[in-house]
Amino acid sequence: MKTAVIGIGNIAQVHIPALLGAKQDIVALCDVDSARCEKAIERFGLQARVYTDYAEMLEKEELDAVHVCTPHYLHAEMICACLDKNVNVLTEKPLAISQTQLDTIEAAVKKSTAQLGVCHQRRYEEAMKYLKEKFSSDPVIAAYGNMCWYRGKDYYDSDAWRGTWTQEGGGVMINQALHTLDLLQWISGMPTSVVAHTHNDTLQDVIEVEDTATGNFTLANGGKMILNATNGCTSSFPVGLMLDSKSSRALVVGDHVIVDDVVLKKDDELPLFGKEEWGVGHQKLITDYYRCLANGEKFPIDFYEGEKVIRLILAMYQSNGKQIEI
Ligand SMILES: NC(=O)c1ccc[n+]([C@@H]2O[C@H](COP(=O)([O-])OP(=O)(O)OC[C@H]3O[C@@H](n4cnc5c(N)ncnc54)[C@H](O)[C@@H]3O)[C@@H](O)[C@H]2O)c1
Structure with a gap:
């Protein structure tokens, strides 16, 4: 094409x-x-x-x-x-x-x-596809995501659009932690409400948006989905997800998955440290997009899938400690 x-x-x-x-x-x-x-x-x-x-x-x-x-x-x-x-x-x-x-x-x-x-x-990573499949028949009743990274003055100074409400549209949530929140909701289901806090802990003189955010989401089944995210650390750690259903527990760091005390290493060979957030998913997603176009099939991450995490993030920005219905 x-x-x-x-x-x-x-x-x-x-x-x-x-x-x-x-x-x-x-x-x-x-x-x-x-x-x-x-x-x-x-x-x-x-x-x-x-x-x-x-x-x-x-x-x-x-x-x-x-x-x-x-x-x-x-x-x-x-x-x-x-x-x-x-x-x-x-x-x-x-x-x-x-x-x-x-x-x-x-x-x-x-x-x-x-x-x-x-x-x-990230939805195309083997570990995430495995978890999506596993919990589709065994619903998540509690979920926790943690993103703890470093983005300093140099990063924000590198391009004028970064760190601004009008051009970036937010900070750690709309940019880096969007992937973590998208995975949480993809695997656990769309929450019905959120109480969130966003703040700028380390870069007050550099950016006008948040470098840190917490979200306490309520799932449709009454369970909780918690997200902690920051760009305000001095290192970037691998993103972690923890998921509980009635019968099973999963912990994932990068593509390393532990389910019910069994260590499963999925086959993406993602490095645990480094630019793991970009992952290997781009090649897989782009190949799948063109496969769908060539075959006249619907690409799975369409407008309605893409907008879910945006609605969650906009609700977090609106919350400021108040409960927001989604
Ligand atoms: N999926 C991921 O994991 C991932 C990783 C990194 C970046 N991103 C996203 O990719 C996008 C770009 O990020 P980036 O880090 O490459 O930014 P960047 O600033 O390095 O690149 C943006 C480019 O757009 C160009 N540009 C600006 N205005 C333009 C216009 N009107 N017409 C044509 N070109 C224009 C700039 O000159 C620049 O070269 C962002 O949305 C970012 O969130 C996604």
Whole structure:
């Protein structure tokens, strides 16, 4: 298929080889900084045209699919521009940063013949697929997720959009801990309410958004789903999940899973330490997205799957210690 990528920063360096690995044709790259496109063309040996204006690219190119790898506040308008032209679009997370953006995207999805996919690549890890399957017939009655990372001044100073309400749309929750919360809700089910606290513990002079958050969610079956997340540590530890059903207990760190005292090592070979949060899921997710498009199948992480974690995060931001119904 003829594909293009918008936003040639960090994560595009993962999308481009994954697209090539999925045997797709990258015909165009777009970034407001054209040098980033040229650099990627050289790095990956591409034959792609370069654009600095995504609307012009959508006008001039006959594209089958576009990858949106830009800062958060731009996702909604770029997704809608693709859908309006019936061009399939795979967006990086977060799907959106406000309820208004979610509503606009939903309207565009309903009118379009194209498929929107959302990059929640951790759902493609073997450990997560195993847990999803295991607890689908044995419902979770208590869940706990812990993300404890370091993101310092250098990280936030590296790009102007980071650490701002208008462009990042939040801090640790909408960016880093989104994956952990998405996995918790995917495996445990969508909660019905939350009491949350978000605060800036370590970066008051650097960012206007939260570096730390806690969420106490109530599940539909009355169970609890607790999330602790921070960017305010001095190291980044592997993300941990703990899950209880009536008959079983699971602990997962990276792709290391312990179920009822039995240590299961799933086969993704994720390093426990390092950029494990990006995981190996991008290649699997992107390959599956194009398999679905080629076969006329529905891609599983569509608008309605992508919006769940956004609704949870927006409720956390709204909560400030009060119970919010979801
Ligand atoms: N799924 C994951 O695990 C994962 C990991 C990292 C980043 N991400 C997501 O990927 C997205 C990008 O993050 P990043 O770290 O690559 O950011 P980045 O700042 O490195 O890259 C963004 C790129 O978009 C370009 N850009 C900005 N405005 C543009 C416009 N109007 N038109 C075209 N290009 C434009 C910038 O010049 C930059 O090159 C974010 O949504 C982020 O949350 C996801």
